[in-house]
Amino acid sequence: MRCETAFRLILSECLEEVAINHAAVLAGDPNALHHTRIALTRLKAAIAFYGPMVADGEWTRLKAELKWLSVFLGATRDLDVAIENSKGSPEERMFRTARTEAFEALKDTLQSERYQQWFDGMWDWVGSGPWTTTQDRRAAQRRAVPVAVFHARRLARWHQKLCQKSRGLQGMGRNKRHRVRLASKRLRYAIEFSEGGLPADEYASWRIVLKHLRKGQQLLGELNDDEVRRELVESADARELRKRKRKAKRRKEHERKRRSHLLRRAASVYRKVAG
Structure with missing residues (x-):
């Protein structure tokens, strides 16, 4: 093909x-x-x-x-x-x-x-x-290349890049770790795309890599879910805080206007008292 x-x-x-x-x-x-x-x-x-x-x-x-x-x-x-x-x-x-x-x-x-x-x-x-x-x-020549030839070369390249990116995973910050997770997904899907396109004996070795990728993706996915959940909570807390501040500001403005109104009326009354 x-x-x-x-x-x-x-x-x-x-x-x-x-x-x-x-x-x-x-x-x-x-x-x-x-x-x-x-x-x-x-x-x-x-x-x-x-x-x-x-x-x-x-x-x-x-x-x-x-x-x-x-x-x-x-x-x-x-x-x-x-x-x-x-x-x-x-x-x-x-x-x-x-x-x-x-x-x-x-x-x-x-x-x-x-x-x-x-x-x-x-x-x-x-x-x-x-x-x-x-x-x-x-x-045009690339499009005409047989799947087995292109996939074998491309998978090897992506695999090598992922191995390089994943070094020092435990000490990585979130952004780098996210890039590893995305690269893992891409390689996983690329291996799945290759089933039937590569010779059976060659695909067997990629099947082993695929098994490990699925597990790694699951673990990094759970870590990402925890981080996203924490951000959602923090975002909600921040929205609630802004909401409270706006409410407090409106209340303060209302109290200021009411105080001003009552003082004007009181001053008017005492001017009448003074004759």
């Missing part, structure tokens, strides 16, 4: 998954939202994996729109995870209230013309985007 064909199949599968879950996401189903985010993450991983042969100006535009969409998907999904991890705690009610607000914004996004144009544009790009007709000889 040529790389061009494999790329189209992978992205079509991702977009179909988004379409299948669309109605359920709009109905508020947390699982459908989760599957949608996974599908879009796989889509981005596939485009990065095949990047040398498919990157073009239209993808740059579509990628910016996907980033816009991901903000709304991510905000609601973060709250779903926080709710799940806060069952019975004082924060659960707060997270559910915030989830309602975030979900309304997500619904507006998914029902917007902008979203529909992005989704249709993705299908058009996969089928007949500029990358499919570019006359660049090197890009």
Whole structure:
């Protein structure tokens, strides 16, 4: 199979998954939202994996729109995870209230013309985007490379990069650790994309790596969930503090006006007393 064909199949599968879950996401189903985010993450991983042969100006535009969409998907999904991890705690009610607000914004996004144009544009790009007709000889040669050859080379490169990035993991700050987690996801999905495209004996060694990646992704994911939950609580506390300050300011202004009003009336009365 040529790389061009494999790329189209992978992205079509991702977009179909988004379409299948669309109605359920709009109905508020947390699982459908989760599957949608996974599908879009796989889509981005596939485009990065095949990047040398498919990157073009239209993808740059579509990628910016996907980033816009991901903000709304991510905000609601973060709250779903926080709710799940806060069952019975004082924060659960707060997270559910915030989830309602975030979900309304997500619904507006998914029902917007902008979203529909992005989704249709993705299908058009996969089928007949500029990358499919570019006359660049090197890009055309890359698209014609057999999957087994390209995947073997690309997986080895991504694996090497992840090994370098993950050194000193325990001493890393959050941003670097986040980059390791994203690189792990991408490599994991790339290995999954490669099943059936690589010889069985060659894929067997990647299957072992895949097993470890899934475990590592789970652990780093749990750590990230804890950090996001803490940020959500801190953000809610900060909003509550601002709300209290605004309320105190309004109360103080009200008291000032009332005091001024009462003093004016009292002064008027005492002027009458003085004759």
